[in-house]
Amino acid sequence: MPVAGRVAFTLDATHRRLIIRYLGQIDGYEIVNDVIAYLKTVEDFWTYDVILDMRRFDGVILSADNEAFSRWWYAALPVEDPGHFTAIVSPDPHIHARLGVSQNLFPNHVLAVFHTLDEGLDWLKKSREARPVT
Template sequence: MSQKYRLSVFLDETHSILIARVFGPFPSAELCDRFIEAYAEIGEPWRYDRLIDFRRYTGHLEDEDRQRFAQTWAEWTRDFHDGRRVAFVTHDAVEEVYIQQDYASFPKDTMRNFYTADEALDWLTGRSGEIEFVPLALRA
């Protein structure tokens, strides 16, 4: 019996946050396709800070799919100079390393990894006194 997987995407219009949660053993290419489709359906996903929750993801996003998403994002945002905050939530140490390597592919955005969604939301909404938000683009 095959395991089920899904991507859930929600918009918090009050705080301008896009929340994406990945569940199960999503095949890499299909996950990349679903992210692109979901973001395209939103229309202007670059207007939102983003929380990407990988805690229940049991697959692995391959380099070519990470690069394909980064290229799509770069095309969508080429006329926008301001980036947003992006919080990743994962318990997988290997995936965390890959995510940190991806930071350079999104030079307009400020990205951080978190262990809990609460920490990530506190950072995204500016409620965290412990986690300083520095609104500078990351440099490779």
């Protein structure tokens, strides 16, 4: 029996890092709405690096869902998008294959896909050390 889905958030204001976990069976439309609602509560949300943890995700995110989030993102920014790092953690080969599509929606960001959370977090830390926030 599928687990009821939800989106969970962990905010690390010290390191300017946000972990978003997609848990169980939830559709992309709900994810987009939940993420937008949460980001509206985070001051200067666009200044955070992100880990999208999809390891326990049982749903599907359609291209239209990603496009809707991208439209919201750019409309909501009060400044030019400074671009940050996003580590996507997923065992799903389709997520890995669609990285280019996602990257095109967020051209100022650096996106990468990993199989484990440790790999994604390590990449995020090294990337941020190489390119400190100014």
